[in-house]
Amino acid sequence: MIKQGVLFVCVLTLTLISCKSKKVQTTETFKERTADQLAEAIEDHNVNYDWFSAKAKIHFKSSYDSGRVSATVRVKKDSLIWMNFKKFGLSMARMQITTDSIYVMYPFENYYERKSIEDYSELYGIDLEFKKIQSFLVGNCLIPDEANLRSRRIGEEYELYASSDGYTVKYMIDPGSLKVNEHSIIDTYGREVLINFSDYKKAGKHKNYSHKRTYYAPIDSNENASADISISDVEFNVPKSTPFNIPSHYITYDN
DSSP: OHHHHHHHHHHHHHSOOOOOOOOOOOSSOOOOOOHHHHHHHHHHHSOOOSEEEEEEEEEEEOSSOEEEEEEEEEEETTTEEEEEEEETTEEEEEEEEOSSEEEEEETTTTEEEEEEHHHHHHHHTSOOOHHHHHHHHHTOOOOOOGGGOEEEEETTEEEEEEEETTEEEEEEEOTTTOOEEEEEEEOTTSOEEEEEEEEEEEETTEEEEEEEEEEEEEEETTEEEEEEEEEEEEEESOOOOOOOOOOTTOBOOOO
């Protein structure tokens, strides 16, 4: 059904869990880097913005289901996330996330859902903190606690990691280009949230912005799903409309 498919994509794009990812190999001589240089690479990776907008092509797959949808994503920093999901050019769902609630409308079913972020977090057993969601959508990394920062070489990459407030954050960084290849967060239950970055190119004033990402998410204790996402039409600091009016005849089964 449309509703189940959209919810799957929404959760997949917002909450990610890891599996083994491909490591980038380089034919150049390995370049030694300090932890401070690697931490600076993360700062350089991140984009400062008030508004973010982009289009995305999403290919999700698991043993249960697979499919392709497109999405328009708009983020007003620390305030609002708005997404419109389409298939075959038709709007199949629209999502609005505020700092405390998540709303989803399904035009084909005249149906909507609304829950608090806390409710969704409990429902899916994951942390849907607003600032983490917006960071993943924009493609930014969470900044590590420098007091606990550590680094080590793994193959032809550096792993930078730090722990704070019950979370561990990790980054895989190319020592030559200092581009971030992978970013993950591990919570107190050992669940690892992951995003792989690739296809770096110019976007606005940002010289190196990842236009392709791979996400992983849990279906159940034995099954992972994946999503390949291609980003285009990226704009920063250009205010956009975020229409989200629930028609009076739409129904919901939520309290």
